[in-house]
Amino acid sequence: MQKKIKEIIKLINKNDNFLIVGHVGSDGDSIGSVTAFTRLLRIKNKKVRAYLNRDTLAPFSFLETEGEEFYTDSKKLKKDLAAENYILITLDSGNLERVDLEAEITAGAEFIINIDHHADNSHFGKINLVGSDRAAVGEIIYNFAVEMIGIDIPMQVAEPLATAIITDTGALRYENTTSRVLRILADLMDVGVDIYKINKKIFGSISYKALILKGLALATLERSANGKIAWLYVSRQMMHEAETDYTEGLVSMARDIEDVEIGILFTEEEEAEIKVSLRSNFYAEVNELAAEFNGGGHPRAAGATVEKTLEETINLVVEAAKKYV
Ligand code: 5GP
Ligand code: MN
Ligand code: MN
Missing domain, CATH: 3.90.1640.10 (inorganic pyrophosphatase (n-terminal core))
Known part of the structure; x- marks a missing residue:
């Protein structure tokens, strides 16, 4: 170096x-x-x-x-x-x-x-x-x-x-x-x-609008694989409603749940353009999971963009994530 x-x-x-x-x-x-x-x-x-x-x-x-x-x-x-x-x-x-x-x-x-x-x-x-x-x-x-x-x-x-x-x-x-x-x-x-x-x-600070969006996102929370995978999403409608597209920090809500290994945030940038943010806690190499969707990153923080609808992307990525937990 x-x-x-x-x-x-x-x-x-x-x-x-x-x-x-x-x-x-x-x-x-x-x-x-x-x-x-x-x-x-x-x-x-x-x-x-x-x-x-x-x-x-x-x-x-x-x-x-x-x-x-x-x-x-x-x-x-x-x-x-x-x-x-x-x-x-x-x-x-x-x-x-x-x-x-x-x-x-x-x-x-x-x-x-x-x-x-x-x-x-x-x-x-x-x-x-x-x-x-x-x-x-x-x-x-x-x-x-x-x-x-x-x-x-x-x-x-x-x-x-x-x-x-x-x-x-x-x-x-x-x-x-x-x-x-x-x-x-x-x-x-x-x-x-x-x-x-x-x-x-x-x-240590968040805008009022971003907190509203956080609340909307939290309401979409779901889990799979015996609670080892948790995810939430932000749709364009939700960003419109909250009047912000600030999603920083949302994915950690999923990752930080007890017993969760992989936390995922899906953000609907466009109708068929979904940004996927991946985080893991101890062992799942989410950069490899991201690479399955042409993305990349670090073992504990990675991402990708998938050109499918929100629902299709969630199904695909959550299914693929199961191999890692
Ligand atoms: P975030 O979820 O915060 O957008 O991204 C987390 C990390 O994943 C980033 O620091 C970056 O290393 C990686 N990352 C996010 N999106 C992409 C992507 O589309 N391609 C690649 N190669 N890496 C990404
Ligand atoms: Mn960076
Ligand atoms: Mn960096």
Whole structure:
């Protein structure tokens, strides 16, 4: 890991035009890592563009700094990049389809540096740094920061890194929480990061509308396989009724039920486009279950999109899940 980090830093030092991006349906690890890495390279006086999808940014708006340039308009990004040679750095994206860019922008890059922590990463970059034993990409970017500017990490980099790590470890509750993670967070606290504030923002507060949706979703709860599989769904009608499509955290209600091994959330994005979120507790490798539906992820958190109706998808996925419990 350290050797590869040094190799990438050398490459960064030799070049001066970067585009940094995370994955579609961006989360705290993706947004935090993109924000931190962009700021780190800007501290090093590099020309860096970053793309962050506006749809998923709202809960993380506390990371924003006034006057800072991040692209949220992909048309404008495409236009600005048209005549340029840029190196694309993808973060937290297991494969090219997950990268949150128009295909043209991805294809237009000189080459790709792929930094990720998904074990099923397809190594689509020219350079691939895949730390599958790392809890978050934020943990990897922390190592970059220490290597590039030392342990006195400025708040503007430290806070998004802590956000990335806290998101992907579920505030230190998930199996991926290592002593290394705790040490990094301790170091980040020592440079001024307010862990309580971040926890509160991400896990300790919910909008009124999202809570209404949570109630509607909870009413759909069902179990199977002697209570080892539990699932709930969110239909378009429910999102319409609650006036929000914010589904973050809903799947954990299913996973956290006593005796449940696999928890599933089905979200009806379109009539025949169902997003499936999978979580497990102790042994079920839900990334393999997700792969059966062309998705992927981590052993305890994975997902896929299925192009069938809500009812068909629920039947198919629950049936397939039974093999894993
Ligand atoms: P979520 O359920 O929060 O959307 O996703 C959980 C994890 O599953 C993500 O961190 C990501 O690693 C993975 N994931 C979700 N959806 C997909 C997908 O469609 N394809 C792949 N390869 N991974 C996914
Ligand atoms: Mn992610
Ligand atoms: Mn991640």
